[in-house]
Amino acid sequence: MPKDAIQTPGTLLDIRNLSVDFRTPRGRVKALRDVSFPIRKNRIVGIVGESGSGKSTVLWALLGLLAKNAEVMGGEVRFGDRDLLHASETQLRATRGEEISVVFQDPMTSQIPVLTYGRQMRDILYRRPELSSAEKRRMAVEMLGKVGIPDPDKRIDQYPHHFSGGMRQRAGIAMALLTGPQLLLADEPTTALDVTMEAQIIHLLQDLQKELDATVVVVSHNLGLIAELCDDVVVMYAGEVIEAGEVREIFHNAQHPYTRALLECDPARINDVSRKLPVIPGDIPDLTKPRRGCIYAPRCQRALPVCRDQIPPDVARGGMSLARCHLLDGPHRDANWPPPLDVMTVGLGEQSVFKPPRVKGDAPLLEVADLNVQFKTVGPLRAWLKGVGQRHVDAVLDVSLSVSPGETVGLVGESGSGKTTLGRCVLNLVPAQTGSVRFEGREIRNMPESRFKPLRRDMAMMFQDPVGSLSPRKSVRALITEPFQIHGITGVDLDSEAERLADMVRLPKPFLSRYPHELSGGQARRVGVARALALNPKLIIADEPTAGLDVSVQGEILNLMADLQAEHRLGYLIITHNLPVVRHIADRLAIMYLGRIVEEGRTDEVFARPVHPYTKALVEGVPQPDPDRRRVHVSISGEVPSLLNRPKGCDFAGRCPFAQELCRAEKPPHVTMPDGRRHACHFPLG
Template sequence: MDTLLDIRNLSLDFRTTRGRVKALRDISFPVRKGRIIGIVGESGSGKSTILWSIMGLLAGNAEVTGGEILFEDRNMLTLSESSRRAARGEEISVVFQDPMTSQIPVLTYARQMFDILYRRPNLSRAQKREAAIDMMRRVGIPDPEARVDQYPHQFSGGMRQRAGIAMALLTGPKLLLADEPTTALDVTMEAQIIHLLQGLQSEFGATIVVVSHNLGLIAELCDDVVVMYAGEVIEAGEVHDIFHHARHPYTRALLECDPARVEKVTRRLPVIPGDIPDLTRPRKGCIYSPRCQRAMPTCHDVDPPTAATAPGQFARCHLLEGPHADPTWPPPASVLTVGRGTEDLPPRPDPAGTPLLDVRDLNVRFRTMGPIRARLRGIDDPFVDAVLDVSLSVRPGETVGLVGESGSGKTTLGRTILNLLRSEAGTATFEGQDIRNMPESRFKPLRRDMAMMFQDPVGSLSPRKSVRALITEPLLIHGITGRDLDVEAERLADMVRLPKPFLTRYPHELSGGQARRVGVARALALNPKLIIADEPTAGLDVSVQGEILNLMAELQAEHGLSYLIITHNLPVIRHIADRLAIMYLGRIVEQGPTGAIFANPLHPYTQALVEGVPKPDPDRRRKHVSISGEVPSLLRRPPGCDFATRCPYVQDRCRVEKPPHFDAPAGRQHACLFPLTHN
């Protein structure tokens, strides 16, 4: 096949106060025309750096020390700035990871798209507008004639990402770069974006490079895969070859750590021991050898040879080539190379126990406009119900998962339980005490027993405080005296297995997994009984996810903690939650034991979520999207069932009648007039 982009021996350093970070070392791989290639690896492996090298968008302290990037035989590294700018946007476009920060919030999409087409003087303003509308229609944005004049904040996360793809495709580029295009999206939106990119690739014949640490996304979307580790390409090949016959120990370990590939439900998830090495230090031998469970003495001293298996397919490992090659490697796919620990945790709590937290018919409303403006517009009820008639409980030592799409009210419910938001109606009791809308002076002592882990592990930490100050701050806030803060800081660091030298670091010096451990330590500082964890695995690699969740399970077993885990990561929640509550548009539409819900969902929305998880197997690519459309606006809640506008089984009665909560066998509940039956 013809090669559109050829990266040859690319090496790149970043100049920092700690020394030169060798971010990329001798990177080589081709990108073939009309193909979708995925670059996969843990955070810090250099995936995004490759994209910014192609685009010429590197930071000022970056220095290319060798190699070339050939795009249609033009070296992008030696082009003049004007020539690179001409290629950027016209021939090479990019879809950024966070559409909210990459799109201009004060300009409409029409204006932003007009600016993209500034090199087309032969097009009139009306023609540019028509081109923008047509492209928004192609990427599946409903009513594009009206929505093209809206601003980014008026779009949902999935629609903003679609708009970003539309803007990237507006000039008809030959190469499309996508940096973590689905990281912040729910499973249903993620599936829609995957099918959208596949359809656009077929329609336009585009060549796409996707950077991701989501193995399910790579398996469903890509034709070819490049596996990176600590700035090096360690394996490359076609997607079926990588996922079914991975040869490098790191690739095998990465695949085995994906919770979606772990068929048997286990309370301990597999992890890769250790961390990515410090790239400022000189290295010898295989870069992966300190973490490799099959490492030999020669791996630590001698660079690994390259074993080519087919044109464009290779892996770098002593087990595959050279005097130390092992004919038994790689083992069959059924043989695990990464340990999962032992099932030494105590049994699950008795579900008949007295609830630690009990919420009944809770309702949270937000005002949409002031009373004068509402009166002028003739609006009698200027409120939206963000949480509506929610009932759930958490028992001592139990883990309850709260699952749903973005905007379904999960975080609002968690914050209301912790008295950070006021509720309109209902009850919320903690250890039998009514805590709903309790005055802060009375609620503050209860905060010792109720803690929260926030969604953004770095953003929730003060950048001006060291880790030592951050994890002991709850003790100072609650006036707990008589303890040596340095001793407490070291105790908490040991509890979450954070090295003691990290106590002097600041949040910007931590990785995502390390920052998450600091958040866990802060939550545990006062020995709480309940922890509400908001997206505890968001943005983390599969191995780091396993580390954090295993840590939480061990702490639960040791201290009898209860967890309410807010997430949209279904493969993870399947392994750690005793019970699930599925939330849609502020209501809980189904709840019950985790295994039963995954095996036999009763509500169509639950079924759509379960089926919407990308499969980390290229042979099991889905032919359709499990659920289409957007979550309705709370300002225009459907008159009947909230899910009626998207439900594939909708009937006339569903459009006019709000379903109550029905009890089902085995401790299950659902809110569906026509629940699913399973033969």
């Protein structure tokens, strides 16, 4: 893009015509091509786009942290009077951390597990020899307090594993801001967090940005987060900036077909939950091949012949607003483009009913009753010497639920609420202490593996990490046919089965020869679905089936699961904290908090009239992809209590705005309402 079109006063960092290639065995991947946009002072700038669009590559390029096979082909990154692309390693080391800091996506891999936060934060200030150790500690304690860590003078001497996920991310923000940087870069800062922690991090970043007059760049594919947090938005696709502007301009008057398609695919915008989710057809193009015309043309439903042959013009709209599309300017301008945002411009696939009708009177596939799962913990040495010995924590407490053929049950709750433990217990991967787990009427709790193995053909699990759950040494063909070998099924043509399963999940047959590291997140998820369906199971437990996926890929996976459910009458237990997604796919919801189900009922009723305060906070806490509907307060304050110190009464009482003395003294029983909904609350909401 011509830099004249985007020059703005008050720019802190100016990226001009940045191009980056990666050398790979398949050829040069042109990861960034002529990327240009300004980062204005004292603003929060969001970079949004699908996986593979080059969002994170921009951050690592300006910090000089690209992989060794990367090569900067051209451009400038102006930071004040310096060009960071041509700075020496010594100059970059002086800039990183001091003037530009980073909040990484996963705090557990970016923080040192064997060092206390006090030691890590003291080390960050190593360039300040004039400060004593006591002064550095005081600064660190003060910064931990600013980001909302309780008792910072005590918690500073703890290790990362002592903190919850939300607190670790807060600590990461404190570490990044400790040196008082001019620019803060946040790479997917809330991806692994549930909706309540996400809300707290969003408000924290906004408050700190105003208090410290900082400039923040946030990389994310979460449109709700971008709408709620950012002032300016840059939309990237396949290594190019295709649209940029202020947040309200982008979300209310998007000009580029790709930006509109992203917005239309967001489940949070879609009110009709009875239909399939919209998707963007096709995939991001192969960036090793020469580019012709508009990079988005092969997927664009408004593409003209000229789009495939000529590079579209940059159309500026004042300020930093611009878009790159033939429909907006020149001889091919369309006066009727863009239409209102309520007019769909992407495909919905077949207009079949999204949720298949259930057969009345079906016996449940899965019945869980009063299930308790405990984990042993070793107490302090002194307690052990006094004879206290081992203690237990209740990871799952008095849980009851059922799943029928053709039914989808959503299991929702914050991180650490016991959702995954419950799913693993159902599959006999974790032992239970008390209660009942029945599959097709047969008791299977703690069944010996020799007897349980034949049942695994009818029960499958889709794991949360689609790549990490696949062997890196096996091809896709070997991975999706492995269940046949594990269960000793003979007389089948494995090659034919591999092709059948690939067709079932709409995975191109050439991908059968690839390995997991060669797949995108959506493709790896499809392999996981194919592997789970290999033996035609009756029940699938899906742990965060859309975690880390772009909105369009989410729609593809969920539509695929719905089609397979309608065809085979599968029962699904979906474990997730993504409420907009679960609203579209689940017939019933079970809300879990600290190992206990606090509310259960039909999805539409739970969303329309939640009766438990925790459910109400979750529903109201979903960020909306509309900058005019920003939340003015955090729906739930505070942290989830430790399982080692479970409250005497209601587990939620310490965070509940409606709690009374009874709530703190007695644990509420499960109550069934006249409409069939169940809850565990002394004072249910009307």
